[in-house]
Amino acid sequence: MNTKKKFVGEGFDRIDGLLKVTGAARYSTDFPVQNLAYGVLFKSEIASGKISDIDTVAAEKSPGVLTVMTHKNAPKLNERGGLRGGAFLQSPNIDYRGQNIGVVVAETFEQARAAARLIKVSYEAAEGKVDFEKLAGTAIPSKNPGIADAVRGDVEAAFTSAEHKIEAVYETPIEHHQPMEPHSTIAVWEGENVTLYNAAQMVNAAQSATAATLGIKPEQVRIVSPHIGGGFGSKGGLWSNIVLTAVAAKMVKRPVKLALTRQQMFNSVGLRQRDRQKMRLSATKDGKLTAVAHETVTHTAIRDEYIEACGDCSKIMYDAPSSLITYRHVPMNIIIPTFTRGPGKAPGSFALESAIDELAYQLKIDPVEFRLKNEPAKDPSNGKPWSSRKVVECLRKGAEIFGWNKRKMEPRQVRQESYLVGYGVGCGTYPARQRDTSANIKLTRNGNEVRASVELAASDLGTGSHTIIAQTAADALGLEVPKVAVKIGDSTLPPAAGSVGSVGAASFANAVNDGCEKITDELIAKSGKQFFVRPTAAQMMISENLTEFQTRIDAKPPANVNDYSIHSFNANFAEVLVNEHTGMVRVPRFVAVTGAGNILNPKTARSQIIGGVIWGIGMALTEESIVEPRYGNFITRSFADYHIPANLDIGDIETVFVNEDDKIVNKMGVKGIGEVGIVGVAGAVANAIFNATGKRVRTLPITPEKLLL
Amino acid sequence: MAIAFAALDAVVKVQGRDGKVRSIPFADYHRLPGDQPEKDNTLQHGELVTEIEIPKNNFADRSYYLKIRDRASYAFALVSVAAALDVKGGTISEARIAIGGVAHKPWRAFEAEKALKGKSATDENFQLAAAAEMQGAKPLEHNKFKVELGRRAIVRALRMAKNGGKA
Structure with missing residues (x-):
């Protein structure tokens, strides 16, 4: 939408913030x-x-x-x-x-x-079948068509004949959600x-x-x-x-x-699975990719299947004439894995972005430049046009803000006291989708004061759904934000999409906007009058002397979304300090640049991305759950020894959203940011560690024991 | 604290239910697992630690505690080292070193201490002392890296101690 909104796009404080800081917000057991x-x-x-x-x-x-x-x-x-x-x-x-x-x-x-x-x-x-290391060789393909082998061109021929190539296996551990x-x-x-x-x-x-x-x-x-x-998916x-x-x-x-x-x-609510990802990339000496192969082996439950799609980012991220994406899995006596922030894409991008960095180094091409050389004009996996794709802008903007030009191509060139200093980059992506969502819009008037109640069975993970719904409704009805009551999280309300897969903001905001437009249309029609300038619903309530009026909207995504490839994208830049003596790593500085369409609330959006970056840093450096190979239990089952990053592990995180006016994704131009924030982060950190130390660690997390240089 | 107490030859004073006080040298306070792995220390039932005594020493100018861990805070040590040096005219008259994270109890590095006594406080001698200490280490499958990490940690802690806490 080109029309400048009064509230949408402004960094409003959460409207439920006061409830939360005073303890008045009721969670399940409250x-x-x-x-x-x-x-x-x-x-x-x-x-x-x-x-x-x-x-x-x-x-x-x-x-x-x-x-x-x-x-x-x-x-x-x-x-x-x-x-x-x-x-x-x-x-x-x-x-x-x-x-x-x-x-x-x-x-x-x-x-x-x-x-x-x-x-x-x-x-x-x-x-029990609990030891993935022993069972990985028995992995089988899935019957689920969503993760069938995806073959394009002749990867084997391209890879075999290529002058420059990289073949490497990347390992990521089980992680727990732990909201x-x-x-x-x-x-x-x-x-x-x-x-x-x-x-x-x-x-x-x-x-x-x-x-x-x-x-x-x-x-x-x-x-x-x-x-x-x-929740993070759990x-x-x-x-x-x-x-x-x-x-x-x-x-x-x-x-x-x-x-x-x-x-x-x-051990009750799923996990992010252990993934073994074999990457094969090949390129011409000028740095044009010729093949991308991404083959994942993972595990699932004995009776049910959940496989995160690690290779899906490799289908679309870079342009290559041939590509091969496969998934194999082992049914094991471990609780079923489930959606975990950036499902598939977070560990998948670690493998892809590391391999891209390895090949760029082999070619002696700057890794930002290497990515720019392989920017696809359309979705390489299906030939569809992008609804919008701002990877180039994210990379250029991020490089400028970060000071990427100070990076040395060769590792171990920069020292700061006992530390080796390194810079790394990694990109990420996640699909953007709107889902069917209904809502009731109710207006009441008392004198000249009009109030609205917006009701839908949406959810708020703490990410700001209440707030963006209120901002959207206030703009569309001609009200101030405090005059809008938001009722969500109750199955007796009109059915709505969930806060999953980055569909929440797009689904809620578009449905509420459509509902407010609809109620305005209905009020105008009811009045029987014609207007040169479209009045707001609030003005109509007053001019028509109505005390109550309501409508229901059943909103659907735009009809032509399947004609396009629609995704959010980002570029992440990490600076790391690696202690030469102890192997301990610090991340003093991180820049995340995101292209995710229209940002409804830059303040809550910034928090979302920061959360994603922190978990990504945890994925890179600290988080790991080990299964005891005799008994099948997780060895670390408390925050004392399952290491999520502590305050001291996290340095400055700068978040930037590039301007992206996408008229195709949906009417409000919203792509969603919950998932993409973590994608590409671990790769950026691992690549920075290589740049600092010359050591390529392909097994996460990168703990001091792996960096005894 | 336990690692530093071990290095400084602290004495643990405990009082029993009968009011009697006894002193336990710090090296004897924690125990190796033996056939009672559930017992971490030599306290008897009903005893309470009432006092910890640190004998007078000459380490105030040259001591250091190094903790290496998997995250920057809120984590147990992978390896920690408490090191203290008494250096007179460039010669080490006494060295104290204890290591954490490598055994069931704070590990006093007697071999390293012995190797440093009477030697000059140089990086080379620190390396030799650390190697002497770690020589007899018996690592298990998942903690092999601690032999090298421990060696480095001893060297680094000694260097920091020598320089009064600076690298």
Whole structure:
């Protein structure tokens, strides 16, 4: 949209900020519910086999205990209802260590936890498939067409005959989401209807999956999720804990609250999978790519499949006449992986951007220049035109801001006291999509004061959905932002897209904008008048003397989006300091430049990108979950030893959005930024470490032990 | 703190339930796993640490604590070194070195200390001392890198100590 908006595009403070800093914002377990009982999950201590017996007698006699639910007495549930990870207590079979095998419900949390420790479980253990390093050779292709082999041109011929090429394997570990708010539920039954206070990135999907699992109608389930304390994908598809809370509440005929502990978060809600990515790139001596091959081996659960599409960034990022993208996987006795920020693209871009850097160095071409030489005019994977693509602008702008011209081509040239200094660059991308979203727009007038209520089953991960919805509605209705009430996160509201896959902002803002246009049209039509200058809905409420007026919009993405290739892009620049003696790495400076269409709120957008960069730095330097090869458990299950970056690990992060007026992606020109912020970051850091030290580390995280130079 | 206490020959004073006070040399306070890996120290049931005594020393001008870890803060040491030197006329009259992150207890680097006594405080001698200490290390599959990291950490901590905390 060319018309300058009054509020959209301004860096508004979050409208829910005051609620949050004063503790008034209600997260799942904060809702005041009377007569609560407390549930505690207990979990399998083997990775594979079956439960031969569970002795719950002592637990049942323990003070305050209301019930102990196991597979022996749990109600029948539909395991294919759409929740993730199994663990519905439907059989004695064990597929992974940490699988839920029961719930204790008691008068207090402490009583439930104490009783859970009295439960004695006997197992018939089978040998678990838990060691990826040993099993990777047995990987098989998927039947899912979305990750079928993608072959273009003749990669083998191009690669074999090429003068300049790189072949390397990049390894990334299992990572955990670990949002600030652990997954938790309060379940309240009234007759045959249940209300579930439970954080959900996709409110409507949570409702339908929960209902299908319970075997009741969607309208019998209400999901309430106004605020979410982070999710990063782990609250996209929901897990068995929500439905186990519901059935426990039904068993004890009381509302039940069940919150996962921090330790349980490590094996209850999915993970980012361990990926082994083989890259083969070849180029002419002038630096024109001739082949891009990206072959991924990973793992999934025994009974269900989730494979993050690491190679998909290599399909579109650079121009090459031939390309090969494949996925192979090993079913393993580990909880099913799930969407994790920048799914596929974050680890995939680490492999691609590292390999690009390796080849640029071999060719002695500056890595920014190398990328510019291979900029595709259209989507190389399908020949479609880009709706917009600002990689060149992101690279040039970033290079200028960062001071890239000071970089030395050869490593180990710059020192600062005990540190080797290096600069690195890495690009990223993520698809931009709008999804069907409905909304109610309600206007009320009291004297000359018009207020609006905008209602839709959207979600806010803490990213600012409330705020961008209010900004959009205020502009489109002719109101000030404080006059707009935003009601989201409730399945009784009109169905909306989720905060997943970077579709939230585009879907919510376009639907709300369309709804406000529609209500304005309806008010004008109702008046029977004609106007030279289109009045606002607020003006119409006053001039027509209406006290209440409302409409509903069912918004859809533009009809022609499939004719284009539509993605966000970025370029990331990292400076690292590597201590020569200890191998410890610091990232004093990072510049992220993003082309993601119209930025609705630069302040909340900046926070999103900073969050992505921090996780990307964690991916590069600190985060790793190791599976114990004998028992199948994760060795590190607390923040003391599962290392997310601490404050001191993070230096200055500068975020820049390039101007991108995309009229194709959707009416508001919004692409979404949640996912793309992490993509390309780990590659930039790893490349900077090479530039500092001359050491190419292809296995993340790059800990001091890998940098003993 | 434990690594520095080990280097400085601290004495742990503990009081039992009967009110009796006993002194434990710091080297004996933590224990190796043996057949009771759940016991980290030699405190008896009912005993409480009431005091830690650091004997008078001449290390005030030349000491350093180095901690190498997987992230910049909130992480256990991969390797840590507490080093202290008493240098008179360029000659080391006494050196104290303890290492953390390499054993079940703070590891006093007696070999390195011995190798430095009476020698001049040079980088070369620091290297020799560190190599002497790490020579007998028995690494496991996943901590092999600590032999090299420990050697470097000893050298760096000694160098920093010698220069009064500067590189």
